[in-house]
Amino acid sequence: MKTVRVVAGIIIEDGKVFATQRGYGEFKDGWEFPGGKIEQGETPEEAVVREIMEELDTEVEVKELFDTVEYDYPKFHLSMDCFICKIKKGDLVLKEHEAAKWLTKETLHTVDWLPADYGLVEKLREMLSLQ
Ligand SMILES: Nc1nc2c([nH]c(=O)n2[C@H]2C[C@H](O)[C@@H](COP(=O)(O)OP(=O)(O)OP(=O)(O)O)O2)c(=O)[nH]1
Numbered sequence: 001m002k003t004v005r006v007v008a009g010i011i012i013e014d015g016k017v018f019a020t021q022r023g024y025g026e027f028k029d030g031w032e033f034p035g036g037k038i039e040q041g042e043t044p045e046e047a048v049v050r051e052i053m054e055e056l057d058t059e060v061e062v063k064e065l066f067d068t069v070e071y072d073y074p075k076f077h078l079s080m081d082c083f084i085c086k087i088k089k090g091d092l093v094l095k096e097h098e099a100a101k102w103l104t105k106e107t108l109h110t111v112d113w114l115p116a117d118y119g120l121v122e123k124l125r126e127m128l129s130l131q
Contacts, residue, residue, distance in 0.1 A: 008048070010083065015131060031113050066084050
């Protein structure tokens, strides 16, 4: 099966996590962390900074790799590096997504995450509970 390499940015501010809802495509209406496919010649960190600038008009600083999700979708294998990010500059303008929410550890599970994200979201909830 083909492997698709993706990066996602987990933007955390004041204990809240920024989630976005996909506005188009196969996974339309699913909730995710902003990001996308790594392009040739890019590091994962560069890809996450580029994707968040493209999607949200916001510059982020990559803090640390939180987790790498490995998940089999019916048509491809997803390998997704998920980085904790902080906002450096910008107002998180929704250029591609249809909605966004700041979620707390209590509300993290109230949106319909993309199938690959459930384990990651649970790990994030545990991390926020320890803070
Ligand atoms: N950004 C993101 N993608 C995710 C998450 N969970 C998950 O399964 N995915 C999947 C959905 C897509 O198959 C893939 C991301 O690819 P994409 O289509 O958004 O990539 P892209 O922005 O480069 O878009 P494109 O140019 O190919 O249209 O990863 C997530 O939390 N964030």
